Amino acid sequence: MKKIVIALCAAMLIAPAAQAQMSTPTAPAQGVLRVKSLHGVDETVERIKADIAAKGIKFFTEIDQSQLGAGANINIRPSKLILFGNPPLGVQFLSSNPYSGLDWPVRMLILQEADGSVSVAWTDFGYIAKRYSITDREAQFKMASEVAASIASSTTK
Numbered sequence: 017m018k019k020i021v022i023a024l025c026a027a028m029l030i031a032p033a034a035q036a037q038m039s040t041p042t043a044p045a046q047g048v049l050r051v052k053s054l055h056g057v058d059e060t061v062e063r064i065k066a067d068i069a070a071k072g073i074k075f076f077t078e079i080d081q082s083q084l085g086a087g088a089n090i091n092i093r094p095s096k097l098i099l100f101g102n103p104p105l106g107v108q109f110l111s112s113n114p115y116s117g118l119d120w121p122v123r124m125l126i127l128q129e130a131d132g133s134v135s136v137a138w139t140d141f142g143y144i145a146k147r148y149s150i151t152d153r154e155a156q157f158k159m160a161s162e163v164a165a166s167i168a169s170s171t172t173k
Contacts (some may be wrong), residue, residue, distance in 0.1 A: 047143025053171035
């Protein structure tokens with residue numbers, strides 16, 4: 017059951033992120049931001065994990081979605097989802113609206129596009145604030161947005 021839930025979550029994240037085409041953070045439909053990495057999927061993941069560690073942020077897990085697909089006899093391009101966060105910051109969002117826990121901890125999707133390039137995608141924190149009608153954490157959402165963009169930018173160098 018756990019594998020099915022993870023696979024369904026992965027499918028929901030892959031579809032909007034697969035539309036990623038731009039090299040600077042953009043806000044396409046469904047509140048997804050993305051940047052193009054200058055590295056392959058595995059190197060991109062390692063760079064993100066190193067930047068997370070350097071910032072003192074807690075790394076929770078890495079899910080190899082293409083491996084999940086292979087286990088279900090479904091071939092997808094290389095795709096990994098990483099979860100990380102700063103509990104003292106993230107829990108503030110949960111205290112404003114417990115359902116925001118559906119979007120915490122932070123998730124970043126690293127995927128190989130159809131053209132072979134690699135994208136890093138994540139949910140725009142402004143979108144999350146609107147989604148859960150959180151209006152009392154503007155400074156915290158701004159900080160989370162800046163940190164996520166900084167982490168993603170570690171893959172563009």
